Amino acid sequence: MKTGLRLPEVTFRTRVRDESIGGDNPFRWEDRTTGDYFAGKRVILFSLPGAFTPTCSTYQLPGFEKNADAFAELGVDDIYCMSVNDSFVMNKWAEGQNLAKVKVIPDGSGEFTDKLGMLVAKDNLGFGKRSWRYAAIINDGVIEAWFEEPGRCDNHPEDPYGESSPENVLSWLRGEAARSAAE
Template structure:
């Protein structure tokens, strides 16, 4: 059973600050769930890990490609979440040329745990990770969640069957 509202947690992010200058003009910024989700319509999709095959080949690119359509349907922001740190999320987006979708690091898995979506991927040497899912959130309330079937620890892989961008887009068009 998933919560009816997004869990309250703090995300440790890195943001660009050109005033810092130099080769690494980024600084830490903590963002709360309230800051991200309050009074906003958000599409969030969670992936098992940055740089992993299905996440890199299908999941993130699908949301990046349809980003404009989400915004045209009243979505304020499209967010990709992974139990990875801010540095990994930044480099993954950079490698894929993903600049429309916001990358949200859940490095300690606090949000993912609160969602009931934290699974072990220890057989693959990946520690704890998010199960693959997507959701529509309006002012912190989870309106609809699409979680991939068979949630369990140490799956051989988690395909993108129901959590991809077309599914969320169809849902938004029907509401």
């Protein structure tokens, strides 16, 4: 389990919209660090094998988006979706998913995912190195709760999904809120 561990320090290469650039592609590079995303906040981070993939696009990402208000009511400041994809891919996927609440983090080189111990080979699917599916509640850069799909290994023949589902994370948060209220 990774509960209690501090997240690895990484710089993420992102592309952000900047209307001052003009033209058909008004985006510029902006480096963001682990601290920029996670310091001083309680957030949900979930990671998945790839943008535009079936389970990720049909269940996991839309589920976190749909439940964003419920998560906020339970003390979650932001929800981040990470994948070992570049910023161009992550931004286009976010646009295609009509995201209003969940924010995407590109881990293009897989550096964060590797330092977290979640980088696996997905060569059997033609993906190369990708993230194993997980979700976490992060409090000021420290892992408060960890939800990892079973069977993490290279070239896993299946794509397990359930532990890291938004419904499971929401259930855990509701349980924590009930325990706190009872104390």
